[in-house]
Amino acid sequence: MSRTITLTRTPRWRRKVTPATVVLHVVLSIGLVATLLPFIWMLLGAFKTNAEIMRRPITWWPEAPTLDNFRAWFFELDMSRYFANSVFLAAVAVITTLVFCSMVGWALAKLDFPGKKALITVVLSTMFVPGIVTLIPGFVLVANMGLVGTYWGMILPGMVGAFGVFLMRQFMLEIPDSLLDAARIDGAGEFRIFAQIVLPLCKAPLATLGLFTFLGSWNGFLWPLIIAQRDSLYTLPVALALYTSATGDRGAEFGLQMAGSVLIIIPVLVLFIAMQKHFVQGIAMTGVK
């Protein structure tokens, strides 16, 4: 034990470094490498030729790193279109969810009106309904509206969510009434109070909700897969799923598949690492009331 202490330099560490913490860090690091191994393998594979990926024994570092897999996505397939579709749909979902869920969350948190309890019950009880339950009738509805194969068919069902209402309401309940009464006495209307007092206080839950909504839209594939129906409406996951399924056009081109995966994951990873604090807050908020 004394030996590990003499190895360290700063006094702050000296107190902490014990054999136990060294073991702890080593175990956690090994686990972390195992956890991240699929991403490492994906990134390395994206720069390998298909022949190299299929060769045995397996190689780790790409022998002759190539950008052909990425080039194929942009020049042989319509990657920029899929990317734009994904960005557009995610942006719309984030904006509508933030605006509409914070509005109803506000009404449910601080305003009294007939039907409030019923609305809260509906929101809370639908949070636990499995998504597959509404798939078939949702499709029948959208088909009868004539929206299959349109952006509207992909946008409308994803505009709001029960989780967003729950999250916003939970946070808004904590806003002190005295603050709102002060604004009312000064003559501010409810809309002004909402826009100028409440929303600026809700930056943290709005950031969290925005992130989760973005992720849900960016990663979602089942609904767009059913509704898109044509190449020009495909989102990134839909394109990847269709082209890379075993029966798809590119089913055997693993290098291309890995490159597509890298292209989907990079924006999410950047966003996640930049805003990881808000993810943790959101998860913790759902878990511990």
Next chain:
Amino acid sequence: MTSAPSRDVGGETLRQPRKYVTLAARRRRTAVVAWLFAAPFVISFGTFGVIPLVSSFAMSFTDLRVTDIRTPFAVNFVGLQNFIDVLSDSSFLNALRNTLMFVIFGVPVSLFIALVLAVMLNSLGRRAATFFRVGYYTPVVTTIVAVAVVWRVMYQDDGLINSLLASIGINGPNWLADTTTALPALTIMAVWRSIGSSMVIFLAGLQAIPMDVKEASSVDGAGAVQQFFRITIPMMMPTILLNAILTTTGFMQFFDEPFVMTNGGPLESTTSIALWVFRQFQWGNYAMGSAAAYVLFAVIAVFALIQFRFLRQRT
């Protein structure tokens, strides 16, 4: 002091002199304003959330098929026939069994690893804890379709996983092609994707344990191990059960992994209930699919109720 805000809000104060408004009128006004706030959500969620939910239930008592899609109200009422058909269908029962196996093995493993990780992370400094937390959480945020691509390659008979196993002398199976290993392979992948979120909830629970309780127990001479089993675990019980409910509810809806990895194969060994419902949708058996979806809903509700009971008993 009064002049500044009144100038700020303009004519609004003049339009509604509050002291003359009766209480009833103010209540009415608040109600109107509140419903205006709620309106966009209520319309959107009512149309694309509540209506499908209710019609899914109604649909399950009819003979609706894809051919009736334009006339969804001109169908025959068949009572409980769809539920009888679903529950006596051997492929559905197989899907139910696969789903339960997935839950029974996947949920405890996921929760156990997440709890161990959370306890380890909780004893680290802030920077190291953040670093590891971000790393272990990464699989949660990434796209399943993209992740499936790399896992399919890793699970190949002579792929990365079997190469690594071979280097320590284990002869790995052909994971996704063998009916006995395909479901475990997908379970491993799902656990990998779910550990992060349980871990973060556990961490929040651990941080909520008051320090003085731990200090008091160390003053009384409790060791680290004793402290873990006598203080940490009992105080974490609500969080553990909540996590169990969330994870079970999520795992019951097992769909993504079999859909993108195996399409339910080989020989239906990875078909889950949700995937079975999707098949009915693809084949146009809308009413059957809805009935099966409600069976899944019921199974989830039963599990959640049992766990809630347990939660209330223990706290």
